[in-house]
Amino acid sequence: MWTESEECSFLAFGTRFFLALALTFLVSAASCTKPIPIYEVPPPVPSKVNIYDDFFDPPTFTVRAGTRITFINLGYHNHSATSDQGVFDSGTLAPGQSFSFTFQYKGEFSFHCKFHPEMHAKIIVQ
Numbered sequence: 001m002w003t004e005s006e007e008c009s010f011l012a013f014g015t016r017f018f019l020a021l022a023l024t025f026l027v028s029a030a031s032c033t034k035p036i037p038i039y040e041v042p043p044p045v046p047s048k049v050n051i052y053d054d055f056f057d058p059p060t061f062t063v064r065a066g067t068r069i070t071f072i073n074l075g076y077h078n079h080s081a082t083s084d085q086g087v088f089d090s091g092t093l094a095p096g097q098s099f100s101f102t103f104q105y106k107g108e109f110s111f112h113c114k115f116h117p118e119m120h121a122k123i124i125v126q
Helices: 004-032
Strands: 048-051 060-063 067-073 098-103 107-112 120-125
Touching: none
Parallel strands: 048 067, 060 120
Antiparallel strands: 067 098, 107 120
16 A cells, blocks of 8 residues: 555656646647638628619629529519510519529629619629
């Protein structure tokens, strides 16, 4: 059996040994790891276009092919989302009504309101 003094000495040695071993492991592990890349999180892609009485919001944005976009009339008057290329046409959207279209192909799709020709916007599909 050990005396109390010998037991305390052994525990102190064991603790120091364990800490030294742990520190050696951490230092060696840190020196062999590659830096972790930091990725910038892209902003969320809009899935809707709000139609107000004198503009589309957002006026221009980019989406991936296959994205479904909903056009929502939040104005007080009838509006439309009519493709300049003839790809889609919401028809007449009364206040509160919506229309959805899935953009399957890459390209730039300009559109306007057939009731208010000064209202223009564009969706870029990649």
